[in-house]
Amino acid sequence: MQRITRQVSMWLMLVLATFAVQAAQARELPDFTELVKQAAPGVVNISTTQEVQRRSMGPWGGSSQDVPEIFRHFFGDQIPFGPGQQGGNDGGTAERHSLGSGFIISQDGYILTNAHVVDGADKIVVRLNDRRELKAKLVGEDKKTDVAVLKVDAKDLPTLNIGNSDDLEVGEWVAAIGSPFGFDHSVTSGIVSAIDRTLPTDTYVPFIQTDVAINPGNSGGPLFNLDGKVVGINSQIFTRSGGFMGLSFAIPINVAMDIADQLKATGHVSRGWLGVVIQPVSRDLAESFGMKDSHGALIAEVAQDSPAAKAGLQAGDIILGVNGDAVDQSSKLPRLIGKVAPGETVSLKVLRNGKERTQKVTVGDWPESDQQAMQDQQGQGPQTRLGVAVSDLDSRQLERLGLDHGVRIMQVDPSGAAAAAGIQSGDIIVSVAQQSIDSAEQLASVIESVKSSSVVPVRLVRDGHSLFVALRLGGNE
Template sequence: MTNPADLPKIPPQKKPRGLLSMRKFALMASVVAGLGAAAYGLSTPYATDAFVSPAHAQVNKDVRQVQQPIGFADIVERVKPSVISVRVRIEEKQTADNNDDLPFPPGSPMERFFRRFGGPDGFPGGPGGRRGRGNLVTGQGSGFFISADGYAVTNNHVVDGADKVEVTTDDGKTYKAKVIGTDKRTDLALIKVEGGSNFPFAKLSDGEPRIGDWVLAVGNPFGLGGTVTAGIVSARGRDIGNGPYDDFIQIDAPVNKGNSGGPAFDTAGEVIGVNTAIYSPSGGSVGIAFSIPSATVKNVVAQLKDKGTVSRGWIGVQIQPVTQEIADSLGLKKAEGALVAEPQTNGPAAKAGIESGDVINKVNDQPVKDARELARTIGGMAPGASIKLGVLHKGSEKTLTLTLGELPNAKSIKTGFNDNDNGPGRNGNGSDVPNLGLTVAPAKSVAGAGKEGVVITNVNPDGASAERGLKEGDVILEVAGKSVATADDIRNELNIARADKKNSVLIRVRSGDSSRFVALPVGKG
């Protein structure tokens, strides 16, 4: 019998080197392809659909269809030629740097935080980055064409008061320009570039950006060929304390110095806003900027082109926000609407029957969120238009119809009482209202205080009144809707409020020529 160990051994069959089974090949190809795709942010390209399940194939197809292009080169190439550098020259005697067109006192925290940006040295250095040399002040900013015949948009603070305006286009050519009109309230200006008729121009967007949308800030700050930064829309309707028409788009992007007046583009290449300010606690960009919405730009530019100025609707009231305390005092469920502090004599609102203490909560049947929204809504309407106002008057809803007047271009604002020995609040006389932390005297007994109400002669710095901004010289006209002439009148209204189990009482206060409402806690009797 043959011993198996003596049989000749047959060597095992070896696979040729470099060859894999089809199954292993498909698996390894998928893995390798997936790793490569992940490195470049692409969908995974399989070797062949024969090795992919139908479900996986559909997923990969969907991913490829929704992918967005990487980078903004195509958009920038299309829109950048419409952006210009704007240079101004002003002859003036005053050569010191000034910030007169800014809403904040020089050196104040707000002035440091919210800065205009535009100029050779950026901000500080005056409006539009202006600098004084002898009797010549120069400034630099950006802008963009809105029509082929040379109309362009920039900021008011870039060209305000300019004697000479020059623009440099993206291809390096320089042209003279003239200012067609400016609007300080929105910080917009329209200029007309001379010497051309076929300029590349940008389109103002008809829509509103969404929070999270991409945005490109493009400028040509120094005529060096332009600058582009990218970011996202992080908020709309921002109020930075610039004025009653604040309605800025906040974009989180490192907007460069000199971009003031330049456009902010969406990914369709349309202008969603005009860059006007940056948040700058350090003096440079920290990546937060503010743009004027395209809807506002359209409205203002159309009027500037037509007549060189902007007309706004006006109802003639002093208004203030409805705080939660004020809402509680008025018995409102929500802190919404605009509280009328005082209607102007013979103004449209007064003629229609609106009174102090009324709350305007609708315009043409559309809800009014707050006082600033009311100001923007009315300001965006044409003088002479007939409108309906929804008003809450002493707890009852009513609708009033009125014709809008025209907002005055400038208002004379008196400073109020003089700081002298005969003025209110300086003689120390009066009766105490301890619950409010006040000492008051009849207004008619104090020189310069007028004939109505009681004047505040002393304020407890630790009291509720001081916390809410009341000061010596303010005149209390009403408490809980009732006129007051003595300290006893105030005490009586406080007692009534306590009996009604109210936590606070609404008082109307006059400071100089302005009136406002303040909600004060009733306190214990």
């Protein structure tokens, strides 16, 4: 009997201990109820309308607008069409609707959201937490950072507290409020997974990565820290399914507010510009330039009459720092320069020919038009140690390419050193080991002089843009 009593007592103690641990864990988890009560009034739903050409037939046999409302509610402007049912243009127009989120940053009606939420919209309607619907006008948008500012005609609106995204740490709890799929004021939470994240198509935003559940309609909504302060704008997700897969990205609020201030003041954004095309410094490229570590931004091309050209920067220079801030990755350079006001002078730490130097550059304003691509021409030429066939370029061809020297790659041996370095047919080689190349014979001579198993930088022009590759040569043939 005593043995049974002892076993029951031990079992009860174990159960009580388990409950105590669970209660302690529950107390450690964040409680977002007060945050939501205070912040929800400042979060808005944004709906846009855009006039588009009407498609003649939809999968239900009529106009693409004659679809069941449940599909329109969830798919918005992504209404699915069956094979062969899209039809042609019937000459009319239709209204395309989309949904997003935003938040109020001033009592007199300024609202922050994503540029892609309102891009191309003919009509913007903001629905407040108290169900009021107000027409909004677009004050300005900046597609490079995906930030837009709206204005509604209202006073004494509830605003959100703006935090400092520079203080965020990985592992910190955060929460989002938005309108996924049109469900207003939905709350999700998670942690900061990474900071200063670079995405392939976004060079000006050091994204905050989180595991907060974000879905279509959340775009433009606020990301909060535990103090109830906005630290980011939910902007993108990484997905293969079209829905949330655990990777969400937010624009840091410090970046967004700087853009918003410029948009409110002038309607557009001015950002610093050097006028260079850059690329990462790979391990092989670092070795070819005599560097111990792969870091910095390698200048592949310098635009004519650009601030970089006027300051004497050259293709092959590696920018290691800006005003004392290290450029550990090439993606960091556009952010550092973009924050500089046009007309200001920056101090660059540059590696040239194996030696570090300081270069002063007066930053320019980002130009409106992009650089025009150059056209390629055909020719023939001799075989070199590179494993390529090359041809000389005459003065007319060089002029059309916008170059004053170089040779064209006509064929590439798939098993040769050039192919291993990523050199392609049609590329223009303009320098090897920092020596300008004027002819096929000179190219062969320079390549022949390179020691076996050496790695040298090769500067190319491909599709009108300059880049460097690291060429590793074997023994002389």
